[in-house]
Amino acid sequence: MIIFRYLLKEVAKTQLAVFFVLMTIFISQKFVRVLGDASEGSIPGQMVMIFIALKVPDLGGMMLPLSFFLGILLAYGRIYADNEMTVLHACGVSEWYVVRVTLILALVTAIFTGIFTLYLAPMASEYQYQVKDKLAADSGLSSLVAGRFQKTGNEKAVVFIHDKHRDDNSFDKVFLAQLPDENHLDDSIINSSLVYAKKGQVFEEESGSQRLVLSQGIRYHKDANSGEFQAVTFDKYYIQIQDQEIEQKHRKLSALPTHQLFNPPDADSAPEYSATIQWRIAFPLACIILTLIAVPLSVVNPRQGKFAKMLPLMLFLGYFLLLTAMKSGVERQALPSNIGLWPIHISALFMGIILLMRERSSGRKIKAKFPGFRRNTASDNKVRDIKE
Structure with a gap:
């Protein structure tokens, strides 16, 4: 033992x-x-x-x-x-x-x-x-990091936030650039609307889609007819950052x-x-x-x-x-x-x-225990005796 x-x-x-x-x-x-x-x-x-x-x-x-x-x-x-x-x-x-x-x-x-x-x-x-x-599925909310330019979940906009509060998932000093549609990818980024807001927050709906709600901001966009830029102030501005719930991967x-x-x-x-x-x-x-x-x-x-x-x-x-x-x-x-x-x-x-x-x-x-092995062993011993 x-x-x-x-x-x-x-x-x-x-x-x-x-x-x-x-x-x-x-x-x-x-x-x-x-x-x-x-x-x-x-x-x-x-x-x-x-x-x-x-x-x-x-x-x-x-x-x-x-x-x-x-x-x-x-x-x-x-x-x-x-x-x-x-x-x-x-x-x-x-x-x-x-x-x-x-x-x-x-x-x-x-x-x-x-x-x-x-x-x-x-x-x-x-x-x-x-x-x-x-x-x-939660990419619109979890991927937004302070101090970094990032695309939204549906890849239709680029967002930059200065500060992020984890307690209520709100943002401070939000910059947003809405990208051109898929049918107008050749358009310059300058033709997209640019938004700046003091506050922002993400809300998730029951369907799985997510919206970014901006408040106290201003929106710059180019007028399609005159070609001039316009600035519009707003109290609330909504943008869809994720269209639907992500399906389960294989x-x-x-x-x-x-x-x-x-x-x-x-x-x-x-x-x-x-x-x-x-x-x-x-x-x-x-x-x-x-x-x-x-x-x-x-x-x-x-x-x-x-x-x-x-x-x-x-x-x-x-x-x-x-x-x-x-x-x-x-x-x-x-x-x-x-x-x-x-x-x-x-x-x-x-x-x-x-x-x-x-x-x-x-x-x-x-x-x-095997007979063949014993016979081979005996023959080997005889050969060894003859050589000696």
């Missing part, structure tokens, strides 16, 4: 450290990207942390298998480098026992990964679409709940639905399969140091690149959906079994 807890503790501790480092790196990249969108006015500044939080489930589902794979390599690599594993083997701890202990932690990691990929990530993606739809399959993917709407979309299901299952399944690969590859020579076996990281990258390629092939119907990603999983599992059986005492015991 002491050895059991020791092995689990070392791998889990290293896995968590790698996981938090990877999450910090990738979340920082997402933060910079979202912050850039906020600075351009695409999303409100107060929504930055919400968009970052919605990226966490998707990143967590991808980072857990990688952190577990690296955790095994680093933890067991240190144990081998410090000759601790040699002492454990001398005390009767076999390689298969180490694998069984690691598979327990792999099962726990696979459960958490499945929660991320099968439940939390689709839910976060759907909520992100809802937030974007709400921002698009959702990607990443936003659909997992149980809905089992019922595609038609035969044409069935391959894409099947590829999405297998992609979500691939991450939890990879935690189990990669354990069989990482444990034998974590063996290092004490003279080489614990980082000598970091090259197996290329196997992990190749594994997921192949999964990505197979998923794309299924979606394009270049591969049968019933085959899907399973050949990659089976190949990786077969590689893990070979690595475990190679030069392992427990593996040689399993091989010795």
Whole structure:
């Protein structure tokens, strides 16, 4: 039990450290990207942390298998480098026992990964679409930022506001230029009406349309007959800044709940639905399969140091690149959906079994049970005796 807890503790501790480092790196990249969108006015500044939080489930589902794979390599690599594993083997701890202990932690990691990929990530993606739809529907009100020229939601006017009051969504010192109609796009901007008002406020109607109400202002426009400019003062001035409610955008399959993917709407979309299901299952399944690969590859020579076996990281990258390629092939119907990603999983599992059986005492015991192996071994011994 002491050895059991020791092995689990070392791998889990290293896995968590790698996981938090990877999450910090990738979340920082997402933060910079979202912050850039906020600075351009695409999303409100107060929504930055919400968009970052919605990226966490998707990143967590991808980072857990990688952190577990690296955790095994680093933890067991240190144990081998410090000759601790040699002492454990001398005390009767076999390689298969180490694998069984690691598979327990792999099962726990696979459960958490499945929660991320099968439940939390689709839910976060759907909520992100809802937030974007709400921002698009409320673009006339939320996109108006003080000190910046911006188009209205229907792109029929350009608005500049000096100050914005968040408590009642009112504006101070509003400048507005109504753009020419679509049929008169060749007209100069000078032919458009220019409006300046001391106060302004946005009102939303039940139909989803929005109007900007300006007060205490003056409007400059060019008379179509005389060609002269006229200035008209007004107490109230209305302009439509959004014509109708924005329709709900098409959702990607990443936003659909997992149980809905089992019922595609038609035969044409069935391959894409099947590829999405297998992609979500691939991450939890990879935690189990990669354990069989990482444990034998974590063996290092004490003279080489614990980082000598970091090259197996290329196997992990190749594994997921192949999964990505197979998923794309299924979606394009270049591969049968019933085959899907399973050949990659089976190949990786077969590689893990070979690595475990190679030069392992427990593996040689399993091989010795086969008659063909015993005959080959006896013939090899005779050849060795003749050569000697």
